[in-house]
Amino acid sequence: MIEAVLFDFGGVILSSPFEAFADYEAEIGLPPDTIRKINSTNPDTNAWAQFERREVGPEEFSRLFEEEASALGHELNAQRILEGLHGTVRPSMVEALNNCASKFKTAMLTNNITPMREQDLDEDVQTVVEIFDILVESSIEGCRKPEERFYEIACERLNVEPERCVFLDDLGINLKPARAMGMTTIKVVEPEKAIKELYEILGFPAD
Missing domain, CATH: 1.10.150 (DNA polymerase; domain 1)
Known part of the structure; x- marks a missing residue:
């Protein structure tokens, strides 16, 4: 589950x-x-x-x-x-995040160069950041994806076993260790397809 x-x-x-x-x-x-x-x-x-x-x-x-x-x-x-590191918000993914946050624990796992709290974030990005239960950031933790310890930190802080987690990333190299730990993984190439796969795993009704 x-x-x-x-x-x-x-x-x-x-x-x-x-x-x-x-x-x-x-x-x-x-x-x-x-x-x-x-x-x-x-x-x-x-x-x-x-x-x-x-x-x-x-x-x-x-x-x-x-x-x-x-x-x-x-x-x-x-x-x-x-x-070039500053991307734009994907509304469909934010909607999916909100849907997940209403029923599940959520975490951001990001390799970044400056902690979120030290960045001058655009309002729409700040709003998204505040949805997550926890943030796990390489710039704070001193380790990064795909190091196994990074994923362990997320599980420890959420108090969940890896087998009870779904993890979405756009890089296969970051998904591999998570999958080896027992997580269900989704590679995000086309956001809409990834969201569909996520909803199927979580048992959310299709639109």
Whole structure:
């Protein structure tokens, strides 16, 4: 029996930053998915991983990330990439979150570079953040998805077993450890399809 629904934020509740990355790559003539390739090289220790755990600040991140890009033969401006991290709210996902919050425990599981409480959030984003029972943020916890400890923290704070959780994320690498722990997982590629799958799992009536 499901007791909790866990949501990624960027790429699930908000539009994906990968869209902004693709626009920047096209603007400066980089091959498609260059930024994702840099991020997937040494994913546990690279600049992005360190930044999401708050082990380095923005200036050090930019230096390290640009060095990593250079090592792969690319030149880019890391600051421009950071500017693309702010997505827009997906109304259908917010509706799904509200529906879940009326019957289940909810949590946001997000790899971020600055805690939500320190961000100057738009009003619509702040409203969404306040729906969740708990927030689990890499910038606070010192660990990040896909590290197993990150998911354990969410379960401990919600007082639920992994087997009683559904987790939605847009990245398969983040879903794999959650599924191994016993969670039911949903990969969000097309939001409407993901919501339909979620409602089927939870036993919500179809529209």
